[in-house]
Amino acid sequence: MHALARLALLSALISPALAVLPASAQDIAAGERSWNKCRACHQIGEGAKNLVGPQLNGLIGRHSGSVEGYSYSAANKSSGITWDEAVFAEYIKDPKAKIPGTKMIFPGIKNDKEILDLTAFLKQYDKDGKKL
Template sequence: MQALVMQTLARTALFASLLFTLPALAQDAGTGDASAGERSWNKCRACHQIGEGAKNLVGPQMNGLFGRHSGTVEGYSFSAANKASGITWDEAVFAEYIRDPKAKIPGTKMIFAGIKNEKEIRDLTAFLKQFDKDGKKL
């Protein structure tokens, strides 16, 4: 009988700890940290700019990325593959692309090994989503 009580208490304690842990895990799984994403942006800034006054460099400026059609930044010479990709950038498409750009758009000019860490991708996404098409922070 005592063993049964101990097992029940252990299960109750486990259940209680899950109730407190799961919301934190769910938040971590779904949202990114823009501050951490700004640090990840350092991997991008050699080729891209973002924010007010951003210009095209080796790669296009990244203002207002989400909701934009691929290959449409004014003044940037995109690859034919990028222009023909039919992509409209959203969080899921960006995550797939940034993991392995050449796999998502074969023929892209972007030379980047990719970001494999899911949390880093969410963080970078949160950072990018702060900027509207004019580079103003939302």
């Protein structure tokens, strides 16, 4: 069979299988369940306030140490981090390893899929706590 014909056949066989897969590997509902580990110290959504930790509205794209009214550690304020998905994933696995001296006392989330799901949940909220 000609290489182009094999590629067309392979594509015809794989395309229907891919159509049943979710568009994203992230599961927002699972991320919301994971959020339960965070809610003792953080809030998110409209009306979110700083608690033991800062509110997390608009986290992705935000500079570390920049939530108004929250008293950050010197380590967090001077870390120079801009939160993106990769940086957040590294941080949430082991906060004290990523930012030595952080006030955040959390053992971390080690499961990569859970981190992706939690990130998808957090990304739903803009800087004002409105769902996108």
